Amino acid sequence: MRKVLIVGSRSYIGTHLSQWLKKDQKQYLVESISVRDHHWKEKNFGLYDSIVYTVGLAHQKETKENKEDYYRVNRDLTYQVAKKAKEDGAQHFVYLSSMSVYGIVSGTINEHTQMNPRTYYGDSKLQAEKLLESLTDEHFQVGIVRPPMVYGEGCKGNYRKISAFSTRIPGFLCFENQRSGIYILNLCEFLKYMIDEKRIGTFHPQNAEYYSTFDLVRLIRSSHGKGSRLVRKLPAKFYKLHVNLLDKVFGSLTYDESMSYDTCHYRLFDFETSILMSEGAKEYE
Numbered sequence: 146m147r148k149v150l151i152v153g154s155r156s157y158i159g160t161h162l163s164q165w166l167k168k169d170q171k172q173y174l175v176e177s178i179s180v181r182d183h184h185w186k187e188k189n190f191g192l193y194d195s196i197v198y199t200v201g202l203a204h205q206k207e208t209k210e211n212k213e214d215y216y217r218v219n220r221d222l223t224y225q226v227a228k229k230a231k232e233d234g235a236q237h238f239v240y241l242s243s244m245s246v247y248g249i250v251s252g253t254i255n256e257h258t259q260m261n262p263r264t265y266y267g268d269s270k271l272q273a274e275k276l277l278e279s280l281t282d283e284h285f286q287v288g289i290v291r292p293p294m295v296y297g298e299g300c301k302g303n304y305r306k307i308s309a310f311s312t313r314i315p316g317f318l319c320f321e322n323q324r325s326g327i328y329i330l331n332l333c334e335f336l337k338y339m340i341d342e343k344r345i346g347t348f349h350p351q352n353a354e355y356y357s358t359f360d361l362v363r364l365i366r367s368s369h370g371k372g373s374r375l376v377r378k379l380p381a382k383f384y385k386l387h388v389n390l391l392d393k394v395f396g397s398l399t400y401d402e403s404m405s406y407d408t409c410h411y412r413l414f415d416f417e418t419s420i421l422m423s424e425g426a427k428e429y430e
Contacts, residue, residue: 146171146173146174147172147174147193147194147195147341148173148174148176148192148193148194148195148350149166149173149175149176149193149194149195149196149197149340150176150177150178150190150192150193150195150196150240151163151175151177151178151186151196151197151199152177152185152195152196152197152199152200152226152253153177153178153179153180153198153199153200153201154177154179155179155181155301156176156199156200157295157297157301157372158201158241158295158329158332158336159177159197159200159328160177160330160335161244161297162197162199162336162337163177164165164176164345165216165330165333165334165337166333166337166340170309171247171342173274176193176270177401180200180222180226181347182208184239185226186229189233190229190230190234190235191230191234191235193235194236194237194340194343195237195238195339195340195343196230196235196236196237196238196239196338197239197241197310197340198223198226198227198239198240199241199242200218200222200223200224200226201218201219201241201243201266201270202215202218202219202269202318203215203243203301203302204268204301204302207265209419210282210378211265212265215265215268215269216269216272217268218264218269219270219272219273220269220270220272220273220276221277223240223273223277224273224276224277227240227276227277227287228280228281229286230285231275231280232361234287234313236284236285236286236343237286237288237338237340237343237345238275238277238285238286238287238288239287239288239290239339240274240287240288240289241290241291241292242270242271242273242274242290242291242411243264243266243270243291243292244288244291244292244325244349244400245260245264245266245267245268245270245271245276245290246260246267246271247260247261247262247267248260248261248262248263248264248267249398250263250396250398251396251397251398251405252397252398252399252400253361253397253399253400253401254278254349254398254400254404255400255401255403255404256399256401256403256404257347263275269321274289275346277289279350286343286345288339288344288345288346288347288348288429289333289346289347289348289386290336290347290348290349290350291330291337291347291348291349291388292327292332292349292350292351293324293325293326293327293331293349293351293398293399293400294324294325294326295328295329295332296326296327296328296329296362296419296423297329297330297419297422297423298422298423298424298425300329300423304326304423306359307361307362307365308424309366309425311361311362311366312365312366312369312371318413321358321399322357322358322395322397323355323356323399324355324356324357324358324397324398325351325352325355325398325400326351326352326356326416327350327351327352327381328352328414328419328422328423329415330413330414330419330422331350331352331411331412331413331414331419332350332411334409335348335350335407335409335410335411337411338407338409342409343416346389348407349400349404349405350405350407350411351400351405352412352415352416352419353412353415354416355399356416358395360416361420364416364417364420364421364424365420365424368421368424368425369424373388
């Protein structure tokens with residue numbers, strides 16, 4: 146039986162990973178802790194085969210006033226927890242990082258793409274990665290996971306915004322863009338694989354298919370029993386209200402497929418099924 150400690154008991158990924166692993170209680174003994182207070186300092190991290198760190202400050206508008214919060218949570222707290230884990234004798238630490246460390250807003254990320262984060266979130270995640278690497282030795286090894294957009298029922302971020310306005314508009318722009326994403330349960334299966342094999346290094350899991358923004362909206366609307374009409378141009382008022390969101394969702398942004406190849410069969414759900422499940426379609430409940 147593998148003993149797993151999930152750091153981030155209230156996080157979206159942490160909550161789903163805990164539920165996913167607990168489906169097989171003969172194979173996994175799962176505990177979750179919060180780091181919102183100081184009780185985590187009393188925990189003996191050396192008792193666990195793998196520690197999965199899912200804590201992160203995200204999905205907030207970045208300002209000069211909250212800049213330090215990103216580094217305090219995403220960088221400093223990560224390092225403090227990992228350092229204690231190493232001191233306690235833990236041997237395997239899995240860190241949930243982000244595609245944002247590359248700072249790329251459009252195009253394809255491949256193995257030669259340089260990391261150049263443009264946000265506090267991306268930079269704080271990258272700095273955390275570097276600090277984790279400084280702790281790594283033959284006794285304490287780290288696996289870093291940089292997923293693209295993670296989505297699923299109840300998630301935060303861009304997917305929730307897209308879902309909200311998709312059901313309110315009768316038509317949508319037909320953009321031929323491509324984007325990488327990963328359904329939460331596909332990600333959980335990948336993390337289970339990392340735990341089972343104690344994988345180390347840097348990983349870029351994603352769904353088997355890229356998606357287009359129009360197909361995403363079409364499937365969301367379909368799950369609510371609504372059709373989708375193609376339009377070539379949206380009202381100017383719409384652009385004014387959603388300018389930041391439009392910049393993020395209409396460009397193409399992908400991981401090259403070669404970065405996500407692995408022997409693990411973690412892509413359990415195809416894109417269409419995952420959207421229907423995310424939207425709570427009755428046939429998938």
